[in-house]
Amino acid sequence: MIKVKKRKILLLPGDGIGQEVVAEVKKIIQWFNSKKSLDFDIDEDLVGGAAYDKHKNPITDEVFYKALESEAVILGAVGGPKYDNLEFSKRPERALLKLRKELKLFANLRPAICFKQLVDASSLKPEIVSGLDIMIVRELTGGIYFGEPRGIKLIENGERRGTNTHSYTTNEIIRVARVAFELAKKRGKKVTSCEKSNVMEAGVLWREEVQSLKDKEFKDIELNHMLADNCAMQLLRNPKQFDVIVTDNLFGDILSDEASMLTGSLGLLPSASLGAKDKNGNIRSMYEPVHGSAPDIAGKGIANPIASILSFAMALRYSLNLDKEADILEKAVQEVLDEGLRTKDIISKGMKEVSTSQMGDAIISKLK
Numbered sequence: 001m002i003k004v005k006k007r008k009i010l011l012l013p014g015d016g017i018g019q020e021v022v023a024e025v026k027k028i029i030q031w032f033n034s035k036k037s038l039d040f041d042i043d044e045d046l047v048g049g050a051a052y053d054k055h056k057n058p059i060t061d062e063v064f065y066k067a068l069e070s071e072a073v074i075l076g077a078v079g080g081p082k083y084d085n086l087e088f089s090k091r092p093e094r095a096l097l098k099l100r101k102e103l104k105l106f107a108n109l110r111p112a113i114c115f116k117q118l119v120d121a122s123s124l125k126p127e128i129v130s131g132l133d134i135m136i137v138r139e140l141t142g143g144i145y146f147g148e149p150r151g152i153k154l155i156e157n158g159e160r161r162g163t164n165t166h167s168y169t170t171n172e173i174i175r176v177a178r179v180a181f182e183l184a185k186k187r188g189k190k191v192t193s194c195e196k197s198n199v200m201e202a203g204v205l206w207r208e209e210v211q212s213l214k215d216k217e218f219k220d221i222e223l224n225h226m227l228a229d230n231c232a233m234q235l236l237r238n239p240k241q242f243d244v245i246v247t248d249n250l251f252g253d254i255l256s257d258e259a260s261m262l263t264g265s266l267g268l269l270p271s272a273s274l275g276a277k278d279k280n281g282n283i284r285s286m287y288e289p290v291h292g293s294a295p296d297i298a299g300k301g302i303a304n305p306i307a308s309i310l311s312f313a314m315a316l317r318y319s320l321n322l323d324k325e326a327d328i329l330e331k332a333v334q335e336v337l338d339e340g341l342r343t344k345d346i347i348s349k350g351m352k353e354v355s356t357s358q359m360g361d362a363i364i365s366k367l368k
């Protein structure tokens with residue numbers, strides 16, 4: 001068998017069900033290694049609460065440098081009630097923020113796909129969501145979550161004032177818009193850019209820069225501008241009108257959560273965070289399910305591993321340039337759902353309930 005180049009993948013399972021779902025991803029990577037002669041070099045380490053328990057630090061420098069050197073980081077989830085009272089700098093979420101910031105992961109990709117087998121799990125009518133396939137691209141390292149000045153201050157009259165600053169530069173807008181246009185090229189060739197240019201100057205700049213990039217480099221892509229509040233409404237009214245949505249950090253946070261609920265279950269939703277190219281031309285990236293550590297079901301073997309497995313499929317596609325393998329994996333997930341296998345979160349009448357590891361095994365059996 002001809003072996004191809006070793007690809008470094010770092011698994012950071014984290015806390016709660018993160019450990020259970022990433023274990024299934026690991027099985028799949030090992031399957032690709034043994035059966036498809038892909039040579040993934042898997043490393044695994046602690047992050048979040050698990051790292052705090054051992055090192056009193058949610059991410060050690062050693063793990064951080066491993067992440068820098070990996071072609072793809074696959075994260076489970078971090079957090080849990082045990083860590084809720086820690087000081088801010090020690091909290092599990094700090095590890096995530098550090099990874100996103102230091103790896104400069106400026107584009108967060110969240111697909112909202114409604115699997116035909118799970119149409120009934122959505123709170124919307126089947127005809128509204130059936131066949132839904134949207135990609136939301138959220139700017140992740142700028143905007144109001146990072147802008148200065150920020151803080152809470154005492155003011156003259158004895159009241160307090162809380163301040164956050166919403167600001168974007170041309171470059172921050174263009175680089176995330178480019179990701180959206182490139183994705184649209186491979187999909188439905190349509191981008192909707194969302195902001196609040198009716199009331200915010202940063203929104204006016206956003207609209208102008210996205211339009212100018214389209215005019216210069218992406219003439220064949222259809223571009224629509226939409227106010228973010230209208231987009232929130234349109235996502236519920238007629239979500240299938242969208243192909244790729246690109247928006248800032250704050251609106252993206254809200255709109256991507258809204259879109260995720262169109263699909264029914266948190267346990268199915270993957271995400272990718274992409275950054276700038278490193279010196280070797282590789283894009284820095286981190287892949288994780290949208291869900292958290294789900295302390296209410298952790299350790300019971302009932303978590304749905306599909307969101308993590310589909311996150312790995314995104315890694316195959318966007319970081320490892322293995323589109324064919326990504327297709328095979330996504331198809332295997334569809335086939336398992338077609339056969340009626342369901343974890344507890346998506347079970348319905350007439351379907352067969354399986355555990356986390358049985359779901360992973362069933363998907364592997366379809367890869368064959």
Ligand code: NAD
Pocket residue numbers: 017021076077078079080081096266267268288290291292293294295296297302303304305307345
């Ligand atoms: P959550 O996503 O962990 O859980 C919300 C609900 O969805 C729970 O009822 C849970 O059982 C269910 N659920 C989530 N994922 C599932 C899966 N794969 N299969 C089946 N059911 C699933 O959100 P939460 O309860 O608000 O947060 C729990 C902890 O996770 C908190 O500490 C929070 O800070 C953390 N969190 C971490 C991340 C992350 O690591 N990226 C994201 C969100 C929340």
